[in-house]
Amino acid sequence: MDDFLPKLLSFPQHPPPTTPLTDTQYDDCIRAQITAVKSIPDSKLLVHTSSGESVLDFINPAINTVPYTFTLLATITALQKGSKTVKGDNLWDNMTGFLATFDPRQIRYLGSELSTIIEAVVEFARQRGQSGAAVAPVSNALLRYDPTGGMLTSKHLVLVRLALSSRQLADAVPTLDKPILYFPTAQKPLKSKLLCNLSNSPNVYITSDGGFSRKLKSWEVLEYFLYRGMIYMGTRNWKKAHQSLEDAFTFPTKDGVVSKIQIDAYKKWVLVGLLLKGKLLGLPKVTGSGPAKSFHIIAKPYEAVAQIFESGTATRLKAEVDVGNVIWQNDCNMGLILHVLAAYQKNQIRNLASIYTKMSIQEVHTSTTSAETGARLPNVQATETLVRSMIADGSLPATLSASPNLVLSFSLVGQVLSEPQFQRELAASTTQIKALTDEIKHTDHMLTHEKDYIKWLQKQKNSGKNAADLGVGGMDMDWNGDDEDLMAGAY
């Protein structure tokens, strides 16, 4: 054991060299080390040191990620085979500790190994009937592996399924909050692009051949968006749910076909839109015309509910919902529908704010109706409780005066940002947009280096046409140009 320890710890150098390694040197060293560690048989890795410690006990996964990974893997395999000699007492702690601390640079070379460990964690938790416990470690590991979070991997799917089935929703949210931009492709990493270059975007080191994620199918991507939306619904984050569902049903389709997932997403989107904005929102412009038609036909009952919610009475809404009971149940949207019913009166009360400044609670009581019963609330006290709860959760900017004559005063100007607050928000937006510009450049670069595009370009050249005006004309940020000017005015 002790004899190959130096081999395990040969990289990275300790203490770190005064001049940091160049990317090329780093790449050479780590590849050499991986080969070296791989050559050590599992049995040897599992042998304890002379002082009786396991390798996992004294290697720090944050520094020596490579040997730790392989030792951990060896332990997992041994335990799966039912080996008696290996102690698995600390396995869970070891695995989760590893997932929380691994070195994000070294791990890029260990995609498939990381994948195995994540699966082991999920399996481990599942076997003990506590699958929810795996949500947080997996979510953290995904963010550690790809800090931008822009690449959708098959592990993301594992995460959302796990989170939904175990109802451990909040832990998954940090990963889900990252907008998806890329998908694993079969692209071979270019020689010039070293895995260890930290400025590389995730699609350099996460490819479908890398072992971490397989190539996704379109329905899996859709499923991710749908489930992500459902997780947000579970955490009552209607805005994010709305956006995620929108991502699902605006997903590009060919020949006007629609996936059932998209239709499901659309149905939920309509209902979530009611909870969020109180009305039926128009389809985003990017929705294809073919899918849009299917949505309107298939989700008709939902749109009907939305229209009544917007302009109809509580009684009608309740009647409509009762009629469609079977539909909601079959679509598993009963919970959302109940939310919509509950939201009706709240929405009415909020709308009062756009007409009145002050009114007695008695007037609120008489001018609103509950869609849950199709009638007014039983007494003024119930209305008062409702109004109080709305003020408390921040959904109604208003104040209620003290008893006995309760007067509800709506606040006229919603939330006002203070100057520094606004500056901060603006700065955040600016960095966001700047980061986006890089993403756009990057995507543009990838597109211009795409095999098909180059082939096409070559053909154009061969046929003697001027290809100059046909190519991708640089980055085009200007699809609705006025926005830029408005931004400039805000500074």
Added chain:
Amino acid sequence: MTGTQNLPSSPTQSRSKKTLLVTDPPKFDLESYIQNYQGRTRFERLLQIGLCSTFLGVDALRLAVKEAKQGKDTKRYIQAQGHLQTIGPNEPESRRDQAWIEATDKKNQAETTRLQTELNGYKHNLIKESIRMGNEDLGKQYQAMGDLPKASEAFSRMRQDISISKHIVDVSRHLIEVATEQRNWMTVTSNVQKIRGILSSSDEDKSILPYLQAAEALACFENGDYRNAALVFLGTDTGLGSTAATIISPNDVAIYGGLCALASMDRNELQKKVLENSSFRTYLELEPQIRRAIAFFVNSRYTACLNVLETYRADYLLDIYLQKHFEELYHLIRSKSIVQYFIPFSCVTVDSLNQAFAPPGKTVDKELAMMIQNNELNARINTIERLLEAVPSNPRTELQRGALQITDDYAREARRRIMHMNVSMADLEVKGKRGTGHNNMGLSDDLFGEPVGRELRSRGAGSTMLS
């Protein structure tokens, strides 16, 4: 005041339930009013007054019967006489003159046949000018008989044999008249445009301009496009006189134009485009009360303005065109008055608004709420202290919110587009079963991946969609 409710005073009410009843005495004199018009519109107007006014009903219907008897349209006669019989059975005109009806019908038929034979003769001989005139005569005959679709058809046939531009004017004028009676405003507008297209700058051609403008404005007005109607009415050149007496009188131009302007323009515009408009002034002089109402509005005396309209309500409700629109116009003018009244204040008591604008015995509370809801009035109601409060505007906050919203939307849209590009690069689009992609989604055991587009097309909106 006015009785738009179900007052039991008119026996014709049961016959035409939807007819509005006007119980107040109108300000105009029936004889001189109807002098303004010529042709078939006279009868229409008389009948309208006869049906709606409890005050002038009998007189108007008697005149209508007389009017009908001078013409050839027996259906009209029967109509007017029928109504008169119900409300004024003692009038000598209320007895049905069966002999006249039969004689007229017979004469009409003979005349029509003669004209048709003549026309056929012309056609046989291929004399263009005669064919055109034959068609014109036939059209006039049909029009007089009240067979408007046939009249319109005959007049349209004139177009084939046109030789000079004056003929185009003739054809279109005939068509405008028929279409006006049919309330077919599309045809009116298109024919106005046709005449416009060929007008030269000669004096004779110019003299027809007011007629065209009035007809066009009326079409806009009837379509409920008050703003445009106001603009066209206000642009009517002087000298309409009786050139459009078969459709509209100069008084009507003043009233319609004035009301539309009141309903759709702000005070500055009213001052500039109405009161300082020299050509429209000649019309306004005919109806001084409209001029007064506008002047009151411009001088911010909204209550006085509304009072003027209220006083003349009976007159306006008896007008064949205005009747349908008056309530809406009145409502618009009142809403606008409230908005204008409120502008200089940050806070007004609801009671003072009631005093100024509410019809007696009613309150404006509901109307205020409606106006706020429709974004017509930027204010909020305080029901506790009974105040109408202005909304404090905070452009800075709005701008800030807007800016952040825009960057947010922009970032989202940008990300979505990047994602979509990457989708197409990764060949991930949702495809049908026919798709050639290697990520075939048609796995039969895969509930989610199955494309439904095609089934949908064949099945329509079936109920077992998600089976």
